[in-house]
Amino acid sequence: MIVPSSRHNNLEPSSPMWDVEIRVRANPEHLSTVRVVAGDLAMRADFDLDAVEDLKLAVDQVCSTLVGLAVAESDLTCRFEVAESEIRVSATAVSAGEARPEDDKFGWRVLTSLTDSAQVVQLGEADPGKNGVRVEFVKTPSMAVNG
Amino acid sequence: MSHPKSTSPAPDTARHEYSHLAPLFLRLAELAEDDPARGEVRDELVTGHLPLAQHIAQRFSNRGEQSEDLVQVATIGLIKAIDRFDLTREVDFLSFAVPTIMGEVRRHFRDTSWSVRVPRRLKNLHLSINSAVGELSQQLGRSPRPSELAAHLDVSVEEVYEGLAAANAHRSTSLDDLLVNDDSTSLGDTLGEPDVALEEIEQREALHPLIQQLPKRERTIIVLRFFANMTQTQIAEQVGVSQMHVSRLLSRTLARLRRDLADGE
Numbered sequence: 001m002i003v004p005s006s007r008h009n010n011l012e013p014s015s016p017m018w019d020v021e022i023r024v025r026a027n028p029e030h031l032s033t034v035r036v037v038a039g040d041l042a043m044r045a046d047f048d049l050d051a052v053e054d055l056k057l058a059v060d061q062v063c064s065t066l067v068g069l070a071v072a073e074s075d076l077t078c079r080f081e082v083a084e085s086e087i088r089v090s091a092t093a094v095s096a097g098e099a100r101p102e103d104d105k106f107g108w109r110v111l112t113s114l115t116d117s118a119q120v121v122q123l124g125e126a127d128p129g130k131n132g133v134r135v136e137f138v139k140t141p142s143m144a145v146n147g
Numbered sequence: 148m149s150h151p152k153s154t155s156p157a158p159d160t161a162r163h164e165y166s167h168l169a170p171l172f173l174r175l176a177e178l179a180e181d182d183p184a185r186g187e188v189r190d191e192l193v194t195g196h197l198p199l200a201q202h203i204a205q206r207f208s209n210r211g212e213q214s215e216d217l218v219q220v221a222t223i224g225l226i227k228a229i230d231r232f233d234l235t236r237e238v239d240f241l242s243f244a245v246p247t248i249m250g251e252v253r254r255h256f257r258d259t260s261w262s263v264r265v266p267r268r269l270k271n272l273h274l275s276i277n278s279a280v281g282e283l284s285q286q287l288g289r290s291p292r293p294s295e296l297a298a299h300l301d302v303s304v305e306e307v308y309e310g311l312a313a314a315n316a317h318r319s320t321s322l323d324d325l326l327v328n329d330d331s332t333s334l335g336d337t338l339g340e341p342d343v344a345l346e347e348i349e350q351r352e353a354l355h356p357l358i359q360q361l362p363k364r365e366r367t368i369i370v371l372r373f374f375a376n377m378t379q380t381q382i383a384e385q386v387g388v389s390q391m392h393v394s395r396l397l398s399r400t401l402a403r404l405r406r407d408l409a410d411g412e
Contacts, residue, residue: 044308048291048292050289050378050380053397057398060402107405110401113373141292142290143289144288145289
């Protein structure tokens, strides 16, 4: 369970209340840990339940994709910047090939349906043949819908 | 917890379907305990009766990932039934096997529907939250926040966090499935417009058959969420299950699709 160390007032609209980073081996078995952290943060930020669940699904989607691209024995880093009305997530891994996260069209559709905005950032060659790849997305709480 | 009707899970047609296997029991009984042929005959009996286990598993769940577990559990029940079946007692195998398999499945639900032991207080809290979510969603036009649930239930927000975490420990669809699993909930009827959206991926050969293979309810939920852009709360209302259940089904189905897509590559 995540207990935020300090919850200070927002001086600037975008300054996060909490800034949490989690690093795991880029293995499928760690995805549930990352998902639980994401869900706990969103819940404690008082996001509505749809938004909490969507965030967890989005984190699952992004991390599965990155784990699929990641070179063996590499790490997956997930950073959560939690503000009053949005959570910014950036997930980073080291990929070996040319494949990009948005190549998986269905996966990308899932991610963009679940989030407010999402983008891929290529970080360039870390080592020869190894590229840093990052997916960033933003999630805000749900608005009331009529009907 | 309501169980599906326990009457005649193996109709007479099924009885007939398995009648050709009956001589194998005789063979098995005649073989010596240490005869290597026993294994073969036993395997043949298990394989031959597998549809029975699958049939029973299906009665307890909608298809999908969870039901793979259930089929395994039912198969264990089937193997137990084969090993314990006593020819001298003059009952036919199906009359003996069906209750044995069902017992195994029921035990599975009893033992594992909460994947960790959750105190009764939390289970109750989980139930209160579940119904409060429905009520508040109606009022608010969106899903509630933990603070809103806390105010509505007159409990602390920490308790709501605990209750929601308990909901996550509640792995099963099992309870929900037993409550809503009814063939009359024909969800295909809710499809229509989203089908048009689904056509967009018609061309994607790898994905399309995988989506078509999904159980109807899972397919409906996936299409409504990702192709008709409905929220989980709206889907819950349309499909007639709780938002938490929609969430679990989505998560499970996406995992299944990812796995199947990866396998297909």
